Amino acid sequence: MDMLMLKLDKSTEKPLYEQLYLGIKDAIIHKQIDVGTKLPSKKKLAEFLNISQTTIEIAYSQLIAEGYVASKPRIGFFVEEIDELPFIEKEMLHLPVAKAENKLYQFDFLPGKIDTDSFPFSLWRKYAKNIYDSNSKELLQIGDPQGEFALRAEISKYLYQSRGIVCQPDQIVIGSGTEQLLPMILRLLGSNLKFALENPGYSVIPKIQLQNSAISIPVDENGLMVDELEKTNANVVYITPSHQFPTGAVLSATRRTQLLSWAAKDENRYIIEDDYDSEFRYIGKPIPALHGLDQNNKVIYLSTFSKSLMPSLRVAYFVLPSTLLQRYKETFHFYSATVPRFDQHILADFMRDGYFSKHLNRMRKIYRKKREKLTQIFETFYPNVQITGDQAGMHILISVPLSNREEQLKQMAAKDHISIYPISDYLLSPIDYKDPTFLLGFGGIPIEDIEKGIHQLMNCWGISKSKVLKK
Incomplete structure (x- = not known):
């Protein structure tokens, strides 16, 4: 066949091998090169296009990998029969890309989070x-x-x-x-x-x-x-x-x-x-x-x-x-x-x-310290907040002495970049709790941030510090 008439632009950022690969591929797809046609040898094409044989080899290898070309040892490279493509390849249109919504919270008290730093x-x-x-x-x-x-x-x-x-x-x-x-x-x-x-x-x-x-x-x-x-x-x-x-x-x-x-x-x-x-x-x-x-x-x-x-x-x-x-x-x-x-x-x-087992022993100590920090903050600064379920696991329950509904408090916290989880999310049938009650997961919050997170949560709910003096 005549030498491939391809235009390569050496002034662009697109690699020469990619330009060559795309040019040959496009010619095969649009039947500009017949099935069975022998492609130029790497040496001849390199001399004709004034590029290295390595560039030709990379382009040919990609065409072989995708099934457009077959290599016959000591004979050459030949265009393969291809099935009708299920789609037409086009240049990417520069359309606005929709971004997944991912709300970022400064403090997320999700019970299922773990301490990733450890x-x-x-x-x-x-x-x-x-x-x-x-x-x-x-x-x-x-x-x-x-x-x-x-x-x-x-x-x-x-x-x-x-x-x-x-x-x-x-x-x-x-x-x-x-x-x-x-x-x-x-x-x-x-x-x-x-x-x-x-x-x-x-x-x-x-x-x-x-x-x-x-x-x-x-x-x-x-x-x-x-x-x-x-x-x-x-x-x-x-x-x-x-x-x-x-x-x-x-x-x-x-x-x-x-x-x-x-x-x-x-x-x-x-x-x-x-x-x-x-x-x-x-x-x-x-x-x-x-x-x-x-x-x-x-x-x-x-x-x-x-x-x-x-x-x-x-x-x-x-x-x-x-x-x-x-x-x-x-x-x-x-x-x-x-x-x-x-x-x-x-x-x-x-x-x-x-x-x-070693990892569990280490994490048990880390979560114990976090739990102790959490309960100590409530006992010291917010004694009117009731804590339950604090003997095990990676969350506690807090009941806050407020007249607001749980959903209102959840939204108030969200506006202050805090994610909190009301117990009503876990009810199969209604239960009348005296005070709004929430799950407070501490596993995913660094121990040095726990105090700040609690104070910020209580502050957004209008619960003031009332430090308990030690006797």
């Missing part, structure tokens, strides 16, 4: 680097639908050591969050569910396959009121016994026994135990998991690494009673694990070498 990035990077290697090429294939055995084995060991749960890796199912795993549990338990929830409770639960059918059970300072549960026709109850969300109440020993007895009275009754942040208890010994006390295979244990490691990891899991294993395998034999295999192995290795 994450062990260097260690995590080391384990990620080790696993992203050609020796791990098997991980490119689809893995076990229940999750990687290595991670399930580490979770099994961890649950035995920290929560008193005896289970085999085969009983564990890994998924990308409570929102993904709970529908699986509900489907596993059958269609005739009468589902009971704590009130107040985890707000996303009623939205998952329940709509308005859930039965609300009140909570007091001793956790779920099992007497009220027994009055209903519920056969499945979702509960956060170690640190009730959002009140922080711990299910008392008496009620634990009562709840397990309730479940044992009917073969179709089950307890879903969400142990979402049991690692962070600051006073006394850890509260035993209900699953560890269960003798009748009635508790499905559910937990996550969102608080203990990072929310963005999207790794959660449930532990099935052995009696439900066969039903699970029959129901979900076609499922695939929703967490990438590489991420699972990074976490498994991190746990295997003891770094997860």
Whole structure:
């Protein structure tokens, strides 16, 4: 063929190889070069265009990679047949780009935020680097639908050591969050569910396959009121016994026994135990998991690494009673694990070498100091603000002596660049609180900013400092 008649502009910022690649590609797409045509050799084209052979090689390589050109060793480069393109390539129009709305708050008291400054990035990077290697090429294939055995084995060991749960890796199912795993549990338990929830409770639960059918059970300072549960026709109850969300109440020993007895009275009754942040208890010994006390295979244990490691990891899991294993395998034999295999192995290795436990111990101390700082500020400057649920977790509840509605106070805080979360967001059915009550998460706020954040919040609500003098 005649030498390619391409104009290259050496005065622009666009690289010469890119200009050459785009020129040949455009000519092929618009049939200006016939299929099967042999392109000039790199040497000849370089001499003709007065550019380097390297530039020609880069352009040809890109054309080969995209399927426009084929290379035949020791023969040359030939134009390939291409399918009709699904779109016509055009120069980018300079249109205004819509920006995603992302409200930035000076202080965000979201309960789910963690202390990002304390994450062990260097260690995590080391384990990620080790696993992203050609020796791990098997991980490119689809893995076990229940999750990687290595991670399930580490979770099994961890649950035995920290929560008193005896289970085999085969009983564990890994998924990308409570929102993904709970529908699986509900489907596993059958269609005739009468589902009971704590009130107040985890707000996303009623939205998952329940709509308005859930039965609300009140909570007091001793956790779920099992007497009220027994009055209903519920056969499945979702509960956060170690640190009730959002009140922080711990299910008392008496009620634990009562709840397990309730479940044992009917073969179709089950307890879903969400142990979402049991690692962070600051006073006394850890509260035993209900699953560890269960003798009748009635508790499905559910937990996550969102608080203990990072929310963005999207790794959660449930532990099935052995009696439900066969039903699970029959129901979900076609499922695939929703967490990438590489991420699972990074976490498994991190746990295997003891770094997860070390990280938890460190974070427990950090969150304890933050909690102490938070409560000390209220006790010192705002003694009329009632604090509850402060013995565990990464948030407390505050009740403020104001006549405003919670939504009004939330908007007042937002105008002052503070995000605050009213307990009414977590109600399944109405509860009449004496004073406006809010969740105050402290995990994501640097300890040196906590005092300023509290003072700014109280000030925007018109609550003055009234420093308590020490006797």
